[in-house]
Amino acid sequence: MVVPKQKKLHKAKITEISQVSKTLYYIKFKPESLFESKPGQFVSILCPNHTLRRPFSIASLENNEIGVLFKKKGSGTEYMAGLKIGDTIDFLGALGNGFKFDKDKKSLLIGAGVGVAPVYYLKKEIEKAGGDNRLIVGFMTKDEVPSCMSFDEIATNDGSLGLKGSILDYVEQEIISYKPDVIYSCGPHIVLKTITEIAQRHSISSFVALEKVMACSIGVCRGCVIKLKKNGTTVNASVCQDGPVFRGDEVLWQ
Amino acid sequence: MAVDLSVNKGKLKLKNPILTASGTFGYNFEYARFVDVASLGGIVTKAISLEPRPGNDWQRICETYGGMINSIGLENVGVKKFIEEKLPFLIKGNVNFIVNLAGASIDEYVKLAQICEENKINAVELNVSCPNVKSGCLEFGTDEKVLKSLVSQVRAVFSGCLIVKLTPNVTSVEKIALAAQEAGADAVSAINTVKGLSIKVRYINGKFQKETVQGGLSGKAVKPIALGVVNRISKILDIPVIGIGGIYSLEDVFEFFAVGAEAVQIGTANFTHPDISERLVNELKGFMETNGFQSLDELKEKLRGE
Ligand SMILES: Cc1cc2nc3c(=O)[nH]c(=O)nc-3n(C[C@H](O)[C@H](O)[C@H](O)COP(=O)(O)OP(=O)(O)OC[C@H]3O[C@@H](n4cnc5c(N)ncnc54)[C@H](O)[C@@H]3O)c2cc1C
Ligand SMILES: Cc1cc2nc3c(=O)[nH]c(=O)nc-3n(C[C@H](O)[C@H](O)[C@H](O)COP(=O)(O)O)c2cc1C
Ligand code: FES
Numbered sequence: 001m002v003v004p005k006q007k008k009l010h011k012a013k014i015t016e017i018s019q020v021s022k023t024l025y026y027i028k029f030k031p032e033s034l035f036e037s038k039p040g041q042f043v044s045i046l047c048p049n050h051t052l053r054r055p056f057s058i059a060s061l062e063n064n065e066i067g068v069l070f071k072k073k074g075s076g077t078e079y080m081a082g083l084k085i086g087d088t089i090d091f092l093g094a095l096g097n098g099f100k101f102d103k104d105k106k107s108l109l110i111g112a113g114v115g116v117a118p119v120y121y122l123k124k125e126i127e128k129a130g131g132d133n134r135l136i137v138g139f140m141t142k143d144e145v146p147s148c149m150s151f152d153e154i155a156t157n158d159g160s161l162g163l164k165g166s167i168l169d170y171v172e173q174e175i176i177s178y179k180p181d182v183i184y185s186c187g188p189h190i191v192l193k194t195i196t197e198i199a200q201r202h203s204i205s206s207f208v209a210l211e212k213v214m215a216c217s218i219g220v221c222r223g224c225v226i227k228l229k230k231n232g233t234t235v236n237a238s239v240c241q242d243g244p245v246f247r248g249d250e251v252l253w254q
Numbered sequence: 255m256a257v258d259l260s261v262n263k264g265k266l267k268l269k270n271p272i273l274t275a276s277g278t279f280g281y282n283f284e285y286a287r288f289v290d291v292a293s294l295g296g297i298v299t300k301a302i303s304l305e306p307r308p309g310n311d312w313q314r315i316c317e318t319y320g321g322m323i324n325s326i327g328l329e330n331v332g333v334k335k336f337i338e339e340k341l342p343f344l345i346k347g348n349v350n351f352i353v354n355l356a357g358a359s360i361d362e363y364v365k366l367a368q369i370c371e372e373n374k375i376n377a378v379e380l381n382v383s384c385p386n387v388k389s390g391c392l393e394f395g396t397d398e399k400v401l402k403s404l405v406s407q408v409r410a411v412f413s414g415c416l417i418v419k420l421t422p423n424v425t426s427v428e429k430i431a432l433a434a435q436e437a438g439a440d441a442v443s444a445i446n447t448v449k450g451l452s453i454k455v456r457y458i459n460g461k462f463q464k465e466t467v468q469g470g471l472s473g474k475a476v477k478p479i480a481l482g483v484v485n486r487i488s489k490i491l492d493i494p495v496i497g498i499g500g501i502y503s504l505e506d507v508f509e510f511f512a513v514g515a516e517a518v519q520i521g522t523a524n525f526t527h528p529d530i531s532e533r534l535v536n537e538l539k540g541f542m543e544t545n546g547f548q549s550l551d552e553l554k555e556k557l558r559g560e
Contacts, residue, residue, distance in 0.1 A: 008287050009529055051473045051526055052317045092528065210390065215315050215322060215525045218302075220280040222329045223315035236308055254312065 008095070008218075012114055014087045015065055022143035024114060025081050026059070028067045029089060035051035037061050038098030040209050040245045043068065044217040046090040047076040054080075055214050055240070057186070058094060060124065066093075069117040069146060083144035096244050099184055099207060103131030108180035110195060111137040111151075112167055112187025113144070116214035118209050119186050120149055134178050136166025138187070142232055166190070171198050180204060189254070197246030212239040227252040257542040259535075259548040261295065261310075261517050264493040265415035265440040268295040268350065268517055271550060272507070272535045275498050275521035276301055276354035276381065276419075277326065281340040283347065285524065289532035294352035299336070301381045303356045304365060306332035313467050316452050321473025321500070322522060323452050328356050328384070333369055341373065352377040352453060356384045360394075360404050367412040379413035380408065383423075383446045383470075395421040398433035400507075405437035415520065417496065420444040420462075422476075431487040443496035443519065444487065445480045449473045473522040474500040479512055488514025503531070504537045512557045535549055 012029035021025045037058050043066065044053040054076040060067035074082050083089065091208070099122050101107060107126055109119040116137045126133045136153040139145050142160035151227045154162030155170055163170060168191060174180075186209040199206035212224040219241030227251045228237045237243060259270035276298040279285055291297060309329025314325055331339075336353075344351045353370055355378050357363035363380065370378050382395030382404065394404050395418075403419055418434040419425055422445040436440050448469025454465040480499025488495045499517030501507060502523045510518050523530045547553045 046526065051320070051322050051522060052315075053526065065522065094312075213313070213315055213317075214532045215324070216278070216528075217525075220284045220526070221278065221315070221324070222309055222524065223324060225314065225329065226520060227307065 001249045004161075007222035008092050009037070010091055010093065012066070012089055012091060014083050014085050017072040017083055017085065018148075019081075020069070020146040020148045023071050024144065024146050025072065026067060026069050026148055027080060027083065028060075028065050029091075030065045035061065035064055035066060035094070037066070037094035038128050039098045039125050040098035040118050042118075042244065043091045044095060044214070045076075045080065047079045050076055052213075052215055053092065053217060054244065055095075055217055057118040057121075057209065057212075057244075059121050061121070069114060069120075071114045072151065079203055092217060097241060097242065099209070099245050101126055101129075101131065101184070102182075103129040105131070106179065106180035107131060107133040108174060108178055108183045109135040110167060110171065110183065110185040112185075112191045113139060114189075115185070115187030115209070116146070116149065116151070117186070119184055120203070122184055126165070126193065130220055134180070136167060136170065136176070138191075148237060165185060168194050168198075171195055175199075175204065182207070185209070188238075192248065193253040195250070196253070210239050210246060210251070211244065211246045214240050216240070216241055257539060257547065259295075259539060261482040261494075261550065263441070263516050266417075266494050266496075266516065267415070270535050270538070271353070271511075271517035272297060272531055272538065273496070273517060274524060274531050275519035276379065277324075278521040278524045281331070281336060282344050282349065282351070285528060285531075288528035292348045293535055294350070294396055295532050295535070296351045296352055296377075298354050298379055298519060299340075299460070300330050301328050301354045301356035301384075302330055302333050302336050302366065303328060303358070303373070304362050306330065306335065313465065314469075316451050316454075316465070316467040318450070318471065318473075318475065318533060321471055321477035322525075323467050323469045323471050324447070325467060330356075333366055337369065337373055341375075348353065350376075352415075354379045354381050354419070354421060358384065359388055360407055360458045361477045363404055364407050364411055367408045371412050371414070375414060376491030377507050378408075378412060379417040379419050379443060380405065381419050383419070383421040393421060395419075395430060396424050398429045401430055402433040402437045405434050405439055407532070409438035415440045417441045419444050419446055420483065420487070421446045421534075422479055423449045427483050428486055428490055431491055435491055435493050439493060441494045441496060442491065443498055444483045444488065445476065445499050446470070448476050448479055472499070474502060476500050477506065477509075481509060484515050484524055485513035502526070504534060507534060507538065508557060511554050514558070516554075
């Protein structure tokens with residue numbers, strides 16, 4: 001019987017909250033008990049008067065302080081944007097499998113929009129381990145780029161900052177110039193699908209962090225299931241527990 | 255003073271009245287990092303079918319006002335794997351469990367019940383909100399004749415506590431409940447999810463984007479429906495009723511007791527507050543100690559009398 005002993009239900013005090021771009025907020029909170037996580041894992045935050053918790057990638061973890069980068073979308077994230085320093089939140093975590101990296105491999109990290117959060121955390125961890133990496137990100141416009149993070153390359157769709165165009169326009173040339181062994185990415189579904197196709201063309205392994213609406217966020221309800229191709233057969237996998245990180249070439253893309 | 259939380263109504267024997275509902279708590283110890291599963295009155299497993307089922311495609315859940323809609327499609331590991339991999343731990347862990355059964359035909363239910371009998375399983379709950387393939391996929395629980403035949407055939411092979419879980423998506427839940435009782439059920443539980451649909455419409459770049467999820471509504475929004483059903487059936491049944499639907503607090507539990515429920519199941523609330531089931535057991539115990547109730551029956555009597 002596998003009963004995980006690590007505490008998963010936490011209360012935490014908000015230690016910092018700020019708007020870091022026109023569309024993004026950065027929130028930091030400190031749980032009472034010791035917290036451990038890996039890049040790619042997520043937390044599931046209770047939003048009052050809502051049935052479902054809201055999942056967010058962990059963007060940083062330093063001195064037991066968790067950072068989350070989020071975009072205001074609906075009433076759940078509206079509540080989060082209104083939190084003040086000293087407020088208490090209730091969250092589950094760290095959840096999911098997270099990225100596995102090898103410091104001896106050259107890693108190309110790609111983030112699109114708020115999807116930069118987990119790859120930013122991954123970059124920090126690869127750097128701590130002394131691994132070679134490069135983080136390239138894409139946003140619609142300069143106003144969306146979070147001021148609190150630095151990237152190796154930025155592309156904006158309107159060309160207001162960095163390269164002009166979609167980040168997807170630059171993946172191929174990054175592969176040719178940087179010669180990565182592995183690609184890690186997070187962002188909208190279509191972006192991850194395209195990155196995986198490009199990676200496959202160049203025979204580079206690719207790992208993607210997926211999103212799906214979640215209810216339990218611990219593998220029980222089967223609400224967040226996707227399909228994977230494994231050894232020629234199609235199998236179900238939960239994004240919350242088996243993922244959110246998957247091998248790009250195993251995902252049955254929609 | 256030790257308080258007696260137990261439920262003792264015919265074959266329905268529970269150490270306390272707080273159970274967790276099928277499909278919201280896994281098969282055995284998925285919630286063990288949040289609650290002491292053995293402290294609960296019992297857990298009802300995810301629905302088990304004869305063969306493993308892959309479930310429905312793509313968008314399976316969404317939040318709605320005061321609840322959620324799911325169309326999981328009974329994804330489960332199948333009875334063989336359940337018996338081999340999950341059951342031994344339930345037994346060893348000293349957990350009171352009820353196995354929720356889902357069939358596509360009466361034969362399938364009977365086979366499942368036989369397997370449960372052979373494995374000395376104490377209690378099963380028939381999920382009769384499954385489409386009956388033979389009758390053009392009408393649900394078993396919507397026709398009292400079909401239901402009666404289903405329950406009596408299961409009764410013939412299963413000697414433990416037989417619970418029939420009622421669907422609210424019927425014209426007369428009273429008729430269905432009576433049919434279950436006449437066919438030999440030891441208890442009924444109500445309600446399963448309420449049929450519903452969520453459609454979110456957004457206008458983006460000159461186009462309407464629609465996101466639809468059709469399935470079963472659960473959570474706080476269904477509590478009044480569930481209370482209504484429990485109230486109506488508990489008046490006419492001799493067998494105990496287990497209340498389910500939108501329970502989030504001790505007050506909610508009392509409301510179900512007040513309209514006649516002998517025990518309750520916690521469903522969607524497990525997703526919102528994974529520790530809620532054990533918390534409710536403790537709160538109930540605390541309430542009884544503080545207010546001098548020695549047994550649950552005494553509390554229920556007072557609730558219903560006043
Ligand atoms: C593993 C994972 C990691 C994520 N990481 C981040 C992140 O780092 N930063 C960030 O801004 N967003 C992240 N998201 C998305 C975030 O969860 C949603 O934006 C958020 O739930 C929206 O809530 P809302 O109430 O504001 O919006 P709503 O009005 O409820 O919904 C807006 C949209 O958000 C999505 N959504 C709603 N509820 C859920 C839910 N329970 N689970 C998943 N998606 C939902 C749906 O697609 C919906 O159409 C992540 C999602 C997942 C699954
Ligand atoms: C995600 C999900 C899965 C469910 N799966 C089952 C199931 O397999 N069998 C069953 O009888 N009921 C199932 N149900 C119904 C619940 O057990 C319960 O009857 C219903 O959700 C109402 O209670 P609630 O409002 O407390 O959730 C499911 C409900 C949800 C939300
Ligand atoms: S959210 Fe329940 S299984 Fe993933």
